[in-house]
Amino acid sequence: MFKHDPSDHQENLQNGYPPLKLVNRKTETERTVVKVAGAELGGPDIVIIAGPCSIESKEQLWAIGKSVKNSGARILRGGIYKPRTSPYSFQGLQDEGLQLLSWIRKELNLPVVTEVMDPRKLELVCQHADMIQIGSRNMHNTPLLTEVGQIRKPVLLKRGMAATIDEFLFAAEYIVKMGNEQVVLCERGIRTFETSTRFTLDISAIPLLKRLCHLPVIVDPSHGSGHWWMVPWLSKAALAAGADGLIIEVHHDPTRALCDGGQSLLPDKFQVLMEELKKLAEVMGRKISV
Amino acid sequence: MFKHDPSDHQENLQNGYPPLKLVNRKTETERTVVKVAGAELGGPDIVIIAGPCSIESKEQLWAIGKSVKNSGARILRGGIYKPRTSPYSFQGLQDEGLQLLSWIRKELNLPVVTEVMDPRKLELVCQHADMIQIGSRNMHNTPLLTEVGQIRKPVLLKRGMAATIDEFLFAAEYIVKMGNEQVVLCERGIRTFETSTRFTLDISAIPLLKRLCHLPVIVDPSHGSGHWWMVPWLSKAALAAGADGLIIEVHHDPTRALCDGGQSLLPDKFQVLMEELKKLAEVMGRKISV
């Protein structure tokens, strides 16, 4: 009565693909737990990742990092290599941001996740970060997927903005096939005709991915909407739909942010949201990881 | 810092449209409550509408209607004029279904909502139904919108499968402009490249519509996904995102349903869902209308 069935490994053949072998769920209860320092994604607890879109300075990173930790974030996000539409936009601090990553994770005792786009930077970044993000614009970048499949750090794999669920799962398969089973899937909005939001958050992807695949599934409500005021609503919706975590952009001075200020929550609004999520998680039979 | 602002009545001018005048929210607290018999949509309580996609027979209608009422549905849905892709598919009982509508609402003391596609049928259907649905395929049908703007029954307006938020609001404006202010907006999934689900439920539409417009907003998780097993997840997500209600397809024998069986919940699963929704509504500071 429904199209996808985890017991049917042949389903992808309908689309002309060979079947998934590794990331597809084989039993009702199969689940992978991905550990990032002390945080466990895909287990019973819900993990919140938060931080600025881009790392801009020591002061900015400290202000935001401290506040999101106090509010209960278990992992700090912060980009240093930014995939911008225009070459004239701020491209991130690049290599200079690496020391800031190392510094903040030690100071706050909080693991950090950051995006890598260039396979030549991977080894270097692994020395400064706890989790490697593959961004939406590189989900189809198979050499990069193959490369992160060979490291021993967990990977946050974002769905391509025009990737089908099948393609998303195969991107994860590229990584796991190379030996790295610590992969977290992240729904972050797809490109549709609707322009009121930056992307269209595909809320259905959450139950679908969790049914088809044993990897943890989290949601990025910031890129998924492009509007800070919408982030709390989408965060709650994501948890209610079964997400194992969230990655949320927070900025203490969003109007001056060098990137994506319009979709960043102020720290006090993030604090309020965390309180609301705690109650919601309970109703879902889970709790927010602390 | 965000594009849409209810205080800015001129925003639609950006798209070349004259501004909305009636359905746009003018103050922070402005809200319309739509009354369907005793049920109030858009107030503090959440209203659940449930029933079969199509009315097939007296027996089917009774079996499903009784069970959804017992589970807590406040309004019964049931189509008699069905907009099918193929002319060779079951088109609904047509006029013969009208007596069944009158019979069931009286027997169960439950208001009914049913779709009208042809303006020539509107007066007749108004004698048998409590709420008139304008389906996704007719959201742009301006003569029909103008016509339901002149009746004294509440209207359930579904978003066109390729309608932007702006276009959706203007469709509501067509109705309200004619004098009928009792309009409920329904997000039911939009057409995107993703084919794992029948449509892509646009969860962001809920907070966006509630910010821009004072009309109640409900969600159809059945058409929004096309998979019955996904309906509970999307129902919870919709409530968490601020929806004022849900419209859910329920069938007691979905494999033999003449329409959309694959997305219909069995009555016992609907019962379980209702219990879950009660707890979730509480966390959201609301309750399920009884």
Next chain:
Amino acid sequence: MFKHDPSDHQENLQNGYPPLKLVNRKTETERTVVKVAGAELGGPDIVIIAGPCSIESKEQLWAIGKSVKNSGARILRGGIYKPRTSPYSFQGLQDEGLQLLSWIRKELNLPVVTEVMDPRKLELVCQHADMIQIGSRNMHNTPLLTEVGQIRKPVLLKRGMAATIDEFLFAAEYIVKMGNEQVVLCERGIRTFETSTRFTLDISAIPLLKRLCHLPVIVDPSHGSGHWWMVPWLSKAALAAGADGLIIEVHHDPTRALCDGGQSLLPDKFQVLMEELKKLAEVMGRKISV
């Protein structure tokens, strides 16, 4: 080696639809020719339809009608019932435009095509027009399709802006099934993420529809782009892709047009285009109908 095969009447079953019975091509050479007064669509010659988006006045209609006839248009287009996004936009002259239709077709000895949205207007409009257009926003309006299936006028059926090829063909099947075989299909752009153009003209639809179906296929480059300067390029592309005709918006004073001025060609540019199309048609082994 390709998905669609006209010899396989069962293909739609893959999508859960009953098969097409009437509009699908059964032999390599089967073709329907639709006659609108003297113009023959679907035969060896290419038919150009042109005129204003909306009829605004006698003077406007005369100026435009005369010029497009002189340039070689075989059918005059002109809307009197306009499906506008906003109820505050010009809705067309409505019933008052009917006499203008009758007048111009007689004065210019040119058949006219106009859109009908309301089934209650159909009989009336048939007295004044030679061809009835079903617009993109009403392609899924099955009562209207059923109604035009019972008249004895040719029908111009526009593709819904979010309709798949399958759904488009089934809409035509609704009409033909009722007895009216004089149906012309019109590709007019689909809704996608790209916003540089008003819609995305689906050029592939032309060879695909002609392979699957025996009805004539024409293209609307005006709505398909939304930019007048792009119309000549898309017109030529459509002919090169095998289209049987074009429907082009022309206005003598586009900056003051009450509807869609930005996508309307000036009469002299339309004249230049017609000359170019004549040469192109020849290379395609056809000619522009005169």
Next chain:
Amino acid sequence: MFKHDPSDHQENLQNGYPPLKLVNRKTETERTVVKVAGAELGGPDIVIIAGPCSIESKEQLWAIGKSVKNSGARILRGGIYKPRTSPYSFQGLQDEGLQLLSWIRKELNLPVVTEVMDPRKLELVCQHADMIQIGSRNMHNTPLLTEVGQIRKPVLLKRGMAATIDEFLFAAEYIVKMGNEQVVLCERGIRTFETSTRFTLDISAIPLLKRLCHLPVIVDPSHGSGHWWMVPWLSKAALAAGADGLIIEVHHDPTRALCDGGQSLLPDKFQVLMEELKKLAEVMGRKISV
């Protein structure tokens, strides 16, 4: 009266981007000509690129290469690093294919274009190929764009399957900004809701890109449709819409092709198509480069 205007360098600001500086057209006549060995793209003549999707063997490459050269192709295409959805699909000959590239370009005296996905392979591939392709899945890969901006080989930049025209132009800007002005833009179909074709060829992109930008614009009708029988129709449409060239997949044994056989033309059908294109080019005031 139209949105895009090459004289308005500020237009991208509407989308929050800094303006284009280099690839945007500043005068009516500004045009860049890209030279690949003797072939000139963007000049008066139309250049046809053809060859297999993947290079599979010496025999295959010779058979196809010889036939497309004889038919008039000026550049040979052939992938050795293939971006496949599944890691279990054929990934190309990888480094082993490099010698085949060098061999065939010398044997046939025909320049070759091949895709690079990994910046670490770029220097190596430049020793064996005449033009470097950046594929649709890597259009947003800014480190790769930056890297090809520093070589002295022409670049064939394919539009991302979900990239807007703005994003496409900015990707080209990344390359040109680094000093490499020899960039050819390639429209290859975008992702939409329509599934009858593999992608939806955006024919409007051709006149739009040529109006906004001075770089040559070519079209890939093979990926744009996914159906070999549709390739001739789309090829003709592309030329009629103003394209400066085509890149067409040809295979002598498509049912046994290791990649994309269903969209590959047989050599004799390619030969017929070339004859037709010659006549069409003439009507467009151009000719096929020989």
